[in-house]
Amino acid sequence: MDIKDMFRKEINKKSVFKNKDLISPHFVPDTLPFRENQIQDIITNLAPALQGIMPTNLFIYGKTGTGKTSTINKVLEKMIEIQKESNIQQRILTVYINCRTYNSKYKVLLKISDNLFPKSYFGYSASFIYDCIVKELVKKKVFVLVVLDEIDLIKDANDAIYSLVRINDEIKEGAITIIGVSNNVLFKDQLDTRTKSGLCKKELVFPPYNAQELREILLQRVNIGFQDDCVGDGALALASAYAAQESGDARTALLLLESAGEIADKKQTYKITEEEITEAKKNVEEELIVDMISTLPDQIKIVLFSVATMVKSNRFSTHLLDDGYVIYSGDAYVEYVKQIKQLSKQPVTMKWFKEYLEELTTYGLLITTTSGKGVRGSTTLIKMAIDTNTVLKVLETSL
Ligand SMILES: Nc1ncnc2c1ncn2[C@@H]1O[C@H](COP(=O)(O)OP(=O)(O)OP(=O)(O)O)[C@@H](O)[C@H]1O
Ligand SMILES: [Mg+2]
Secondary structure, three states, X not given: OOHXXXXXXXXXXXXXXXXXXXXXXXXXXXXXXXXXHHHHHHHHHHHHHHHOOOOOOEEEEEOOOOOHHHHHHHHHHHHHHHHHHOOOOOOEEXXXXXOXXXXXXXXXXXXXXXXXXXXXXXXXXXXXXXXXXXXXXXXHOOEEEEEEEOHHHXXXXXXXXXXXXXXXXXXXXXXXXXXXXXXXXXXXXXXXXXXXXXXXXXXXXXXXXOHHHHHHHHHHHHHHHEOOOOEOHHHHHHHHHHHHHHOOOHHHHHHHHHHHHHHHHHHOOOOEOHHHHHHXXXXXXXXXXXXXXXXXXXXXXXXXXXXXXXXXXXXXXXXXXXXXXXXXXXXXXXXXXXXXXXXXXXXXXXXXXXXXXXXXXXXXXXXXXXXXXXXXXXXXXXXXXXXXXXXXXXXXXXX
């Protein structure tokens, strides 16, 4: 066939999607249902900035896919629009920082200065950049609202946050407000007391969505992103129920819908029913696991890798009658130390190792229970919560 014809055919191909971009989890709609209270709380906190009063720092916590990133960005976008429209005197600058990429104090300071100055201070020392920022805030009397998204991924978080908190003590005009965002339950309590009290002046929780709420969020997207009558009611209910059961995560729900749409196109049935959603669930689960594992910090990856390696080679601590095996935390720790030395890194203490096990449990990658207190403290019993081969495959490439 003529290549141009092939193009034409591709463009005119029948599809359930009207606009696939609007189904993707990267798209943020203008209204965010079920986040009215959180939006109100953020506005209450930030609005004083428009009147020349420094807003307090804010810490936002909520599980993955609960709309934290979308909500804060939408609110800040509107705030800047208001500022432009109403000719407000106070200068406000918003800086969004994803700490997955900007994962150190240095990178965070640099990113802020890049937004304040036309030239980049890359290569200068952290303290020099810090001083430049402070001077500029005072000179321009500007309020900088810094979003530190996934703040738990900053390696030297204590240092980074504290130095930003401290800026306001040094200056009378201009100010810096931090909006920290995290889905990590453990993060806040790992901070020094003074850093914690500086950052968490106000706290805001984004609860998981229930099935009913997810259904409505999906419906909003179905109306704009799909052709009429492609998505069945049963399919919508099932996708919402799955996502609610998993974690109340809107991203998972959207991914299910998107993947089900692709399946319906491929099968050329152009209908999304419960069947397509069930098939999509398999794809999405694997995708999410791969995503989650590959973004874990290295230390935690190695912990997971050690457990998976033991399971793979049948080195269990005890065989259970009903259901396979368990591994004791002590045995897993020995394996972990062995693995980490091979990678020429320093092992963490047993106490931290157990924290990491707990974190892997909250991510749904491990199942753990604590045995009663023995002579040498308590033992954690560990099992894999997901397919061992998938885990090893992902980790072998990313470690
Ligand atoms: N209330 C909502 N209405 C419509 N879409 C939503 C809503 N909440 C979340 N979403 C959609 O779900 C996806 C994930 O949301 P978002 O990235 O804001 O979650 P998050 O809380 O930041 O998650 P993570 O902790 O993983 O970063 C986005 O595509 C967003 O558009
Ligand atoms: Mg986010």
